[in-house]
Amino acid sequence: MQGGKEMNTETKLQELDQKVDLILEYITQQKQKSEAVDDLIADASIIGKDIYTSTVKALDDQNVEIYPEELSEMGIRLVRNIRNINIMLDFLESMTDLTKDLAPIANEVIIDGTKKLHEFEQKGYFEFLRELGKIVDNIVTHFTTEDLNLLADNVVTILETVKNLTQPEMLQSVNNAVKIFASMDIDQAPQYSVWKLMREMNQPEMKKALGFFVMFMKNLNNTSKS
Secondary structure, X not given: OHHHHHHHHHHHHHHHHHHHHHHHHHHHHHHHHHHHHHHHHHHHHHHHHHHHXXXXXXXXXXXXXXXXXXXXXXXXXXXXXXXXXXXXXXXXXXXXXXXXXXXXXXXXXXXXXXXXXXXXXXXXXXXXXXXXXXHHXXXXXXXXXXXXXXXXXXXXXXXXXHHHXXXXXXXXXXXXXXXXXXXXXXXXXXXXOHHHHHXXXXXXXXXXXXXHHHHHXXXXXXXXXX
């Protein structure tokens, strides 16, 4: 019986020693952690002081004054607008994602646009525009504001005239007249005396031409009166 009690006591003493060792180890770890935290706080304090000193010096060099109440107000406003700031950040993230999605499309558009511009250059579009610019420059140089006012007042009449001139029958007649004139050699034109001219006037073609001329002049006169 006595031997069993001694063994129990020894076992309990060993367990007690183990627990004491664990407690001492825990205390040692906590002390090390506390020392590490203290070292970190000390280092952060030094860095903070350096940053504060540098900031104060930079602000002083720039003649910038910061008042505590302004900083306090800014902090309150930041806290008050946290939700708006989060919304803005969400919007920026969405825009960033959209930009990433649109980047390939934009590249394709740029490539296609470059190819199209090269095609226009090969076809001479830009050269045509440059020459067209010269035409506009000549118009601006040779016409005054009064000429433009007259053009504006008579533009309807001008367009009506152009419309009539571009009718197929009129274009065909003008084309025939131009061809005939181009085929004629003025130097080879025959000479007509008065009597020969009178005889030519009796020809059916000349009578028809005179009739057309007289009819044209009458209609022109009637149009002018109306």
